[in-house]
Amino acid sequence: MEGGDHLAHERKKAQFDVEAMKIVWAGSRHAFEVSDRISKLVASDPAFRKDNRPMLSRKELFKNTLRKAAYAWKRIIELRLSEEEASKLRFYVDEPAFTDLHWGMFLPAIKGQGTEEQQQKWLPLAYKMQIIGCYAQTELGHGSNSSKWWPGGLGKISTHAVVYARLITDGQDHGVHGFIVQLRSLDDHSPLPGITVGDIGMKFGNGAYNTMDNGVLRFDHVRIPRDQMLMKVSQVSREGKYSQSNVPRQLVYGTMVFVRQTIVADASCALSRAVCIATRYSAVRRQFGSQNGGPETQVIDYKTQQSRLFPLLASAYAFRFVGEWLKWLYTDVTQRLQANDFSTLPEAHACTAGLKSLTTAATADGIEECRKLCGGHGYLCSSGLPELFAVYVPACTYEGDNTVLLLQVARFLVKTLSQLGSGKQPVGTTAYMGQVEHLMQCHCNVQKAEDWLKPAVILEAFEARSARMSVACAKNLSKFTNPEEGFAELSGDLVEAAIAHCQLIIVSKFIEKLQQDIPGKGVKQQLGVLCNIYALFLLHKHQGDFLSTGCITPKQAYLANEQLRALYSQARPNAIALVDAFNYTDHYLGSILGCYDGNVYPKLYEAAWKDPLNDSVVPDGYREYIWPMLKQQLRTARL
Amino acid sequence: MEGGDHLAHERKKAQFDVEAMKIVWAGSRHAFEVSDRISKLVASDPAFRKDNRPMLSRKELFKNTLRKAAYAWKRIIELRLSEEEASKLRFYVDEPAFTDLHWGMFLPAIKGQGTEEQQQKWLPLAYKMQIIGCYAQTELGHGSNSSKWWPGGLGKISTHAVVYARLITDGQDHGVHGFIVQLRSLDDHSPLPGITVGDIGMKFGNGAYNTMDNGVLRFDHVRIPRDQMLMKVSQVSREGKYSQSNVPRQLVYGTMVFVRQTIVADASCALSRAVCIATRYSAVRRQFGSQNGGPETQVIDYKTQQSRLFPLLASAYAFRFVGEWLKWLYTDVTQRLQANDFSTLPEAHACTAGLKSLTTAATADGIEECRKLCGGHGYLCSSGLPELFAVYVPACTYEGDNTVLLLQVARFLVKTLSQLGSGKQPVGTTAYMGQVEHLMQCHCNVQKAEDWLKPAVILEAFEARSARMSVACAKNLSKFTNPEEGFAELSGDLVEAAIAHCQLIIVSKFIEKLQQDIPGKGVKQQLGVLCNIYALFLLHKHQGDFLSTGCITPKQAYLANEQLRALYSQARPNAIALVDAFNYTDHYLGSILGCYDGNVYPKLYEAAWKDPLNDSVVPDGYREYIWPMLKQQLRTARL
Ligand SMILES: Cc1cc2nc3c(=O)[nH]c(=O)nc-3n(C[C@H](O)[C@H](O)[C@H](O)COP(=O)(O)OP(=O)(O)OC[C@H]3O[C@@H](n4cnc5c(N)ncnc54)[C@H](O)[C@@H]3O)c2cc1C
């Protein structure tokens, strides 16, 4: 293979300080250093190899994941990694495993819903992995006879689960509550009496979630100790008496805000990864357009390629920053909760629900678009993109189906509007609704393309669009005598209004980010270009919203599109450096097309020969099936 | 398992004659009967079982496909199936195989580009499968040192290939030509001297195209007889002299029209299959909305579910009819070619290119949307949807990358417009451009929602939108001194104009279909509902186009959306019957969620236990990896 950096000429074009951008992407110098160190640790350890996944059978794949999880845990202990480092390590191992649910759901559920006593009993066991837990909420079907179905880690590994089930005392149904249930013996791992448990079978993709034992669970007269009901919010006494503590029920929203905030952060990781692959490969790939015998055109120079790719690059950055802000929001909410201030919780809850929905949907679509941007080669497993898609898409479904979440956001928006009359001031991301009168009649005064570069102009257009769509929904809803009926009937429009609101949030957080001090030559300027690409791309894509609500004129829509083209040209020379700033190792990317040095073709060629089908020149089955066909002897062949 | 038809109550709601609709869907009574008979033949033969695919390793999977292909061929001979029946059989076997390329590309290439003599020599061998051929055009990279890469059937099976390569005689390069090249010995299947050939490795999905040996090929001083150059269009004489025959080069467009027309037909099959699964499951699934302890709401009754699902249902029908029309177009073009009339070829070529692009893109997205519409369960392989997606998506890339195709359409539109001045009348699907003056200034006169049900109103709006977008592009292009530079710079807008044009074609062909005589109680009426859903859904989705070009007003856009909602309510009771009309067997659907009887949950539960991970209660790897973790003995464990 020829060595050297095949993308060096691209890297030279960059007009900003890539190292400084890496810090911005990571969030801080400290975060960068941890991330950089741990990702290299994982990449350089052959125990974490992952390129062989597509070739493994389900059983081999699963066993391999158990090995990696145990080995990772061993390394975490040996190297005395901090919690931050340990979680980065699990992240860079990049393989769904029972540990995700143990750390990501089981522990938070006990922390969020268990009493002090319960936490003291269970958390140390869980922290040391003396027990392994999962989170069992979803059911197979409906009706009383159903089973738990889907929980990750349940099928084969977890010793314990937080199970959600109806609490009935003295014949009275108190609704769904959480219980800590031991599933398997801690000695020999066999399921405890009355418990039927197993794996629910193969899922999307070659590897993807097939490394995870999503499980099915049935109980047959299983008894658990009373003190394994999670009792922070409500209790059952020794005598079977049910009572509620004075901790408000909304507390559970806090956990949801936490989990969904991590999902938004993950979205920016998954999208940036796909974008990194597609961008590098688009600079390597040449196709047509050769003039006078010169080299063909790099496909990244085609405007159509840019208009599909660069908005995704911009989205990756946008999601990164909104994720960062959500982390802050979670801290803020938590502090308020501790001070018994619940006032911002509904808004924070709606906001994270909406952002979870928007960013996961855009990321799932974006990964597949990146795959298509790589042409035929994107369809190979060695491109990394099929697996990335298959492992990512369930994020649109778990932790709240995306459509259902948007309906919750819409409900909150309508409520916010209806409370304006009574003088209740909207807070946080809905604060702009306070200016609804202005937003209903303001006029965009863009007159030339560059006017679209002004943050205030963009913000007002997005605020006006969102406000007007929500107000239109509210108006139409008021025509129904039964509000629930109206809500059901108009839910399509309501979802669109919710989307408009959430897009505004992302745009405005990107703009806020740019108002901060950002060091590094050219860094802020490049981020400015990306921010404008993100906003104007959305404006173009949804111009129907902006035009139908009269927020902008057709002429202004046209100018926005013109400006967008100019922005693509500005982004072009910086594209490779902008994806280098993610600082992903080739191991993490897991893609030949996206490899750092751009030396794609020899690597593809070499990788091909490793397929098991190439073990022999003449394939298994030739004698039985192909030879008789060619020789016209099928009639007598036994098939 | 409980028996009976769990969807019987849904089937009773239908307001039309399902049996008559089946005939319409199939295209004719004859087509229905063949399709029905052959699909049942395949479904009832255990040799064609396919539910075990996700569990097979690459080698097992591939060998299994060889077996099925040989067995299918055996049955075709035994049952003396006609060509029509044989191709239906291969279709219902539903597994990519080398035979697809043999029948779908190798044979047509020889028919289209071979001389009479060449056809007489090669076709009988191919028809009897005494040789097996593939189609080798695409290369790995660029540069002279590249290999062929991607051709299906090449990697392990084909004995011959039509190879596209540069023809150089006496040092002069005559460009790319097709050659029939023998690859492997007909005795022992070993590659001939100088030929390196193998499989390119794993692709997207568990099964999908991994049943196919997409291959890599290199030549090292390989000589072939002169008469294996395909010589219909140009020849090389015994003396090495190059010449062109008087057959025009555009003839190859004829083959492209043929192949792409089959791709459009396949799109309607793939999309209808996904829609059938999602529709049936949406009627089975219940979620929330329970009132007074009654059953929960069927998710198909949620308007958001309808607004995502029903446009796809309508699209499946729309693509079916436009595919039918394309078949007619191909026959028409072929007859004209035989009469030396090349006048309609460019238009037919642009039209099939555009429709290939549009229908495959919408189908790929539609399948994934159907998967999401099934919630978590759609992520299971047993839903059939992950595999359907993985096997379908390359259709967006092969036979012309979708974006590249749209650029070709745009080029044709701009050319058509520019020729208007010189009095050249546009033909076929561009005929409306002849009324460009009217279309530039006409006003939509919709005043109430029902006005949107008039075909003439819809047609004019779509024609005006398309014409205005093309004209705007042409106008902007004229500002550039270098037209190619302009085309490159504006290619984003040009693609959007091409999409508008192609959507118009689909809408207009659906409307034309409804002008035919369609027997069967209520059948035409239901198709009318679907046609209107398709058109108004597009209008809503692209309202930015319609508004920015002033084709409709915001008020009219609002009314269209209102009408759309009403149409969803009309479609709702007929939804299950409309997917029953596809007449798909449970075998072909390959989906537990989509099974005809709707008895989903017991089947899911049973299927889960068949996963290899459930072979043992305690999983492989527990002793080595989990036990030491739980017992805090990792330090000493060997991992
Ligand atoms: C990979 C993966 C991992 C998972 N891990 C876990 C886990 O660890 N623990 C656990 O408990 N669960 C887990 N789940 C389950 C997951 O949480 C659910 O799949 C998710 O909540 C969606 O619910 P559902 O599958 O019942 O979809 P459904 O609710 O049945 O959705 C089907 C369709 O109906 C629509 N719909 C549903 N309700 C409404 C409504 N009210 N209004 C309008 N439309 C509606 C949806 O939009 C969707 O289109 C996992 C799922 C996956 C795929």
Ligand SMILES: Cc1cc2nc3c(=O)[nH]c(=O)nc-3n(C[C@H](O)[C@H](O)[C@H](O)COP(=O)(O)OP(=O)(O)OC[C@H]3O[C@@H](n4cnc5c(N)ncnc54)[C@H](O)[C@@H]3O)c2cc1C
């Ligand atoms: C499953 C599968 C089966 C196949 N079977 C066969 C087969 O049997 N025989 C065979 O010969 N080949 C086969 N192919 C190859 C297939 O025909 C090519 O992948 C396809 O033509 C696209 O070309 P590419 O892969 O080089 O993509 P590229 O052309 O490299 O596309 C990469 C990106 O560049 C963009 N781009 C490229 N050119 C332009 C342009 N001029 N203007 C603007 N943008 C541009 C594209 O839009 C895309 O986003 C198969 C491929 C697949 C995936």
